[in-house]
Amino acid sequence: MTKPSLIKLEQFNGLKLKSYCTSLKKINKLSIINELPDIVGIKPRLVLGHGSNIFFLSTKKKPLSSLVLLNQLKGIEKIEEKNKKIFIRCYAGENWNDFVSWTLNRSIGGLENLTLIPGSVGAAPVQNIGAYGVEICNRISSINAWDFKLKKTVHIKAKDCLFGYRNSIFKQQMLEEGWQNTRYLILYVDFKLWPEKNSPLITSYSGINEALDGQPTPKKISKIVKKIRTHKLPDLSKLPNIGSFFQNPTIQSSLAKKLKKKFPTIPEFEKTSCSSKLSAAWLIEKANFKGYRIGDAGIYDKHSLIVVNHGKACTYDVMKLTKKIQKTIFIKYGIWLIPEPNIISSYEKIAYSLMNPMSQIYTQRG
Ligand SMILES: Cc1cc2nc3c(=O)[nH]c(=O)nc-3n(C[C@H](O)[C@H](O)[C@H](O)COP(=O)(O)OP(=O)(O)OC[C@H]3O[C@@H](n4cnc5c(N)ncnc54)[C@H](O)[C@@H]3O)c2cc1C
Structure with missing residues (x-):
C-alpha cells in the first residue's frame, strides 16, 4: 500500500508547530462550492481559517487523516x-x-x-x-x-x-x-x-x-x-501563540469559599449563589509559571495565560508544559483548567487527557 503524502500545517497554526495532514483543499472561489456536494460525504473534515485558535496534535508519525478545508475566500x-x-x-x-x-x-x-x-x-x-x-x-x-x-x-x-x-x-x-x-x-x-x-x-x-x-x-x-x-500580547510574528490557552474556570461556591479563606486575594467574578468564576491567569501566575519554559514551549512573561513558541517547540513540549500546569493547579487549588483553543488531534487519548483530570497523564513523544 502506498503511503499518503504529507501536507505541512505549520504555517496554518498560530503556535507554528510542525503538524501534518494527508489531504487539504483550498476554498478560494465561491464556484468551488459547487464541488462541495462531491466532498460532502467525506468525513472526518476540518474547516481551517488562520489557525490562531487551534492546537494541532498531529505529527509526522500520525498525521491528521481528515480532509482539511482551507478557507481563503476573499472580497x-x-x-x-x-x-x-x-x-x-x-x-x-x-x-x-x-x-x-x-x-x-x-x-x-x-x-x-x-x-x-x-x-x-x-x-x-x-x-x-x-x-x-x-x-x-x-x-x-x-x-x-x-x-x-x-x-x-x-x-x-x-x-x-x-x-x-x-x-x-x-x-x-x-x-x-x-x-x-x-x-x-x-x-x-x-x-x-x-x-x-x-x-x-x-x-x-x-x-x-x-x-x-x-x-x-x-x-x-x-x-x-x-x-x-x-x-x-506577544507579537505573533516573533512569538507564535494561540492566545489564551486556558478558560477561566467556573467553580462551585463552596470551593470558592474554601479558596478565599486560604488565598484571600483570589479574584472572583460573575459570582452567583451557586458558582463563581476565577481568573485562570491569576491561578497560573501564583503557581509561578509566568516565564516558565519546557524546551522551547513557554508561558509568556507578560501574560500567564499565553503559551508561546520560543523557536523550535514541538507538540510534545507544549503538551508537557500544559499538562504540568494543569496538574499543579489541580493539586494547589482543586481545579482542572480546560484548554480554550480547539484541540484538533490525531491522538484521541492525549486530547482527552487535556480535557479531563481523571484520565491518565499522556506525554508520549509523537
Ligand atoms: C494573540 C491572540 C489574541 C487573541 N485575542 C482574542 C480576543 O481578544 N478575543 C477573542 O474573541 N479571541 C481572541 N483570540 C482568538 C482568535 O483570534 C479567534 O478565535 C479567531 O476568530 C480565530 O480565527 P482563525 O481564522 O485563526 O480561526 P481558526 O483557528 O483557523 O479556527 C477556529 C475555529 O473556527 C472554525 N472555523 C474557521 N473558519 C471557519 C469557517 N469559515 N467556517 C466555519 N468554521 C470555521 C475552525 O474549524 C475552528 O473550530 C486571540 C488569539 C491570539 C493568538
Whole structure:
C-alpha cells in the first residue's frame, strides 16, 4: 500500500508547530462550492481559517487523516446604506484586522474595539470574538454558509446563530458532534455598521477612557486598543501563540469559599449563589509559571495565560508544559483548567487527557 503524502500545517497554526495532514483543499472561489456536494460525504473534515485558535496534535508519525478545508475566500463589498446604518459583506477568508482597517479607512464605525484580533473573518462568528466591551454578534446581520447536512448554502440571521459568550451555533455544533463532523463552512458574513458620526462608541472598558484625548471617534478608539494589545500580547510574528490557552474556570461556591479563606486575594467574578468564576491567569501566575519554559514551549512573561513558541517547540513540549500546569493547579487549588483553543488531534487519548483530570497523564513523544 502506498503511503499518503504529507501536507505541512505549520504555517496554518498560530503556535507554528510542525503538524501534518494527508489531504487539504483550498476554498478560494465561491464556484468551488459547487464541488462541495462531491466532498460532502467525506468525513472526518476540518474547516481551517488562520489557525490562531487551534492546537494541532498531529505529527509526522500520525498525521491528521481528515480532509482539511482551507478557507481563503476573499472580497469586501458595501451592500447598502439605510436608516443611518451601513451594510457590508465580507468573505470568510479575509484577515479580520485588515477588514477592521478597511471599515475605519472608509469612516465606518462599529468594529474599532475589535482591532488586532488575529484570524479570519469566517472564524470570527464561530467563537463570537469579543474584546473591550464589544462582541461581534452585535455587529452581524446574517451569515451565509455551506451546510454539509442539508447539502446546500444557507442564510442564517444573526438572531438564529445562538450567540453567547465565546459561543455560537457553529461552535456548539462542533462541540456536540466533534470537529470531524463540522456542519457549517461559513462563506461570508454580512455586517451592520454605522457611518462614523452615528456609531455607538464603547469607551467604558478600563484603559480606553483614560487614554482618550478629546471627543472619542472610532479611529481614536482603534488606535488605543492597538496600543494596549501590542503592549500586553506577544507579537505573533516573533512569538507564535494561540492566545489564551486556558478558560477561566467556573467553580462551585463552596470551593470558592474554601479558596478565599486560604488565598484571600483570589479574584472572583460573575459570582452567583451557586458558582463563581476565577481568573485562570491569576491561578497560573501564583503557581509561578509566568516565564516558565519546557524546551522551547513557554508561558509568556507578560501574560500567564499565553503559551508561546520560543523557536523550535514541538507538540510534545507544549503538551508537557500544559499538562504540568494543569496538574499543579489541580493539586494547589482543586481545579482542572480546560484548554480554550480547539484541540484538533490525531491522538484521541492525549486530547482527552487535556480535557479531563481523571484520565491518565499522556506525554508520549509523537
Ligand atoms: C494573540 C491572540 C489574541 C487573541 N485575542 C482574542 C480576543 O481578544 N478575543 C477573542 O474573541 N479571541 C481572541 N483570540 C482568538 C482568535 O483570534 C479567534 O478565535 C479567531 O476568530 C480565530 O480565527 P482563525 O481564522 O485563526 O480561526 P481558526 O483557528 O483557523 O479556527 C477556529 C475555529 O473556527 C472554525 N472555523 C474557521 N473558519 C471557519 C469557517 N469559515 N467556517 C466555519 N468554521 C470555521 C475552525 O474549524 C475552528 O473550530 C486571540 C488569539 C491570539 C493568538
